[in-house]
Amino acid sequence: MKYYIIAGEASGDLHGSNLMKALLKEDPKADIRFWGGDLMQTVGGSIVTHYKERSFMGFAEVIMNLKTILGFIKSCKKDIESFKPDVIVFIDNSGFNLRIAKWAKEEGYKTHYYISPQVWASRASRVKKIKRYVDAMYTILPFEKEFYDKHGYEVNFVGHPLIDAVSYRELVDEMAFRDSYKLSNKPIIALLPGSRKQEIKKMLDVMLSVVDDFTDYQFVIAGAPSQDFSFYQSIIQSRDIAFVDNKTYDLLSISFAALVTSGTATLETALFKVPQVVCYKASNISYQIAKRIVTLKFISLVNLIMDREVVTELIQGDLNTKRLKKELEAILNPEKREQLFLDYYELEKKLGGKGASENTAKLIYKAIS
Known part of the structure; x- marks a missing residue:
């Protein structure tokens, strides 16, 4: 069978690569062509465009780059026509993918969607488009199925792929990791400023502003695979901050x-x-x-899934040095940490078991066979 997969951003590349591995188990002769990244390339198949070339954040940034985005949409349609896939699999990235899905459905292609657009967060009217243009939807968050049921659209809850990504990773030798990146023996505070240039610029400078207040800890920046170190260096400047490139999971596994x-x-x-x-x-x-169209009480997936505040969210004006210092001090407190650990275990139960990629691959292959 011929599969055409369209993923955007680093997370889409991760989940796309695991889905490709699962598809190849179901269909060893699978011919896969994709829009993705390095991880998907490692699995095999043929890459069309790397997600780094089309990473735009926020409403304003999308409008500023609209001509470029429309060019990508046009070339994607032509490439699909040339490849003639048995199924198109969309992974998240709704702004781009729903436009392709509309066209693809009208052209008679089978359209499957893995990792639902966040229509439950804003612009719920997009459900109508999904019902018209997507043959099968595979959701990864427990509350999404209930949301779609209310709109008369049957979807498949397959579990969350991050459960697999975290569970099946190789264990890290902490001492070797610290030696490799010249880290001290102090407890590590990881800084994850995002993957796009616009968000990294806004977030990292504030994060770095509290470093001098926590001298008993080692701060380490988790570099995104989509950005070069030179970009981070322009923000870090002369600060003595450790940097780990494209090793976020390894870093988190040893972070305090x-x-x-x-x-x-x-x-x-x-x-x-x-x-x-x-x-x-x-x-x-x-x-x-966003404030006018987003209808959610929280912005983090942790709080959304738990339907209550588990982790503190510092949004827009609240994200400042004073507040960040206060909230970081709070999560270093033993009592607060104990409660967070209990909440995290409850969260993991809500996400279901392992095998999201395998569950999705089986359903896709069965539907097109």
Whole structure:
């Protein structure tokens, strides 16, 4: 069978690579062509475009780069027509993927979606488009199935792929890791400022502003695979801060606490049982637009899944040196840490068992065979 997979960002690349491995187990002769990243390339198949070339954040940034995005959409359609896949599998990245899904469905292609767009967070009217243009939806968050049921659309809850990604990773030799990156023996506070340039610029400078107040800890920046060290260096400047490139899971596995930009990383940090403070700051235009259309009480996946505040969220104006210092001090407190650990274990139970990629691959293959 011929599979065309479209993923965006580092998380899409991770989940896309695991889905590809699972598809190849179900269908050893699978011919896979994809939009993704390095991890998907490692599995095999043929890459069309790397996600680094089309990483735009926020409403304002998308508008500024609209011509480029429309060019990608046009070339994607042409490439699909040339490849003639048996199924197109979309992974998250709704702004791009739903446009392709509409066209693909009208052209008669089978359309499957792995990792639902966050229609439960804003613009719920997009459910109508999904019902029209997506043949099968595979959701990874427990509350999504109930949400879609209310809109008369049957979906498959397959479990969360991060459970597998975290569970099956190789164990890290902490001493060797510290030696490799010239880290001290102090407890580590990981800084996860995001993956896109716009968010890294906004978040990292504030995160670094508290470093001098916690001299008993080693602060380490988790570099995203989509960015070069030279970009981080322009923000770090002369500060003596450790940097680890594309080793976020290894870093989290030995971290004592973390400052994390809102997104998938908040859930990853929780699964590694690392106490965290969630940070988020967008451009003023993007924030004002989002505030008017987002209907959620929380922004972090941890709090959304638990439906209560488990981790502190510092959003926009609240993300400042004074507040960040206070909240970081809180998660270094033994009593607060104990409660977080208990909440994290409850969170993991809610996410279901292992095998999200395998469950999805089986359902896709069965549907097109």
